[in-house]
Amino acid sequence: MQHVEMRVVDGRPRLIEVNARIGGDMIGHLVRLATGIDLPKAAADLACGHSPDLTPTRRGAAGIRMLYPAASGTLTERQINQPFAAHTPWLRQVQWVRQVGDQLLLPPEGDLFTARAGFCIVTGRDTAEVNERLDTAVDEFTVTTQADR
Structure with missing residues (x-):
């Protein structure tokens, strides 16, 4: 799992951040609303050596x-x-x-x-x-x- 931030500057993408974590603030909640995927649970599963369930339940x-x-x-x-x-x-x-x-x-x-x-x-x-x-x-x-x- 990783968090990547990019910004478009003068029409070109610029890399801002790359981290081995889920997105902060409300990002996990937004992903769950959009896809049904529980990112915090997936991260916990990975940390415990389990395969996370990344199957979308909604589109x-x-x-x-x-x-x-x-x-x-x-x-x-x-x-x-x-x-x-x-x-x-x-x-x-x-x-x-x-x-x-x-x-x-x-x-x-x-x-x-x-x-x-x-x-x-x-x-x-x-x-x-x-x-x-x-x-x-x-x-x-x-x-x-x-x-x-």
Whole structure:
């Protein structure tokens, strides 16, 4: 099992990271939603000398979108349109990671972690559908900050 990160720069792929591990953060969860494959269990099986079960039980796609404010400041409002969330089965998870009153600092004062208010995860038939659904879902969120004085 390995984790590889690449970025396209000037139309050409550039290698960023190669490690003998599963992807971090929510990658294992996204893989399970899209394919049914349990990457943490597969990694544990490999570590114990067992052959992992890598048989897909579904064929689809999943994606995550981080939720950021338009500007740095104190988080004053965070919400999702509740009727949309309640009636959208492909919106699989909404997670707030910051509370109202917390400081959210975008670059250059902060970074993408200090600015993150939350995230949403969606599923679909393919990458194009997932990207379209992520764009739709993000429009249903409000993340408002007030500039600090």
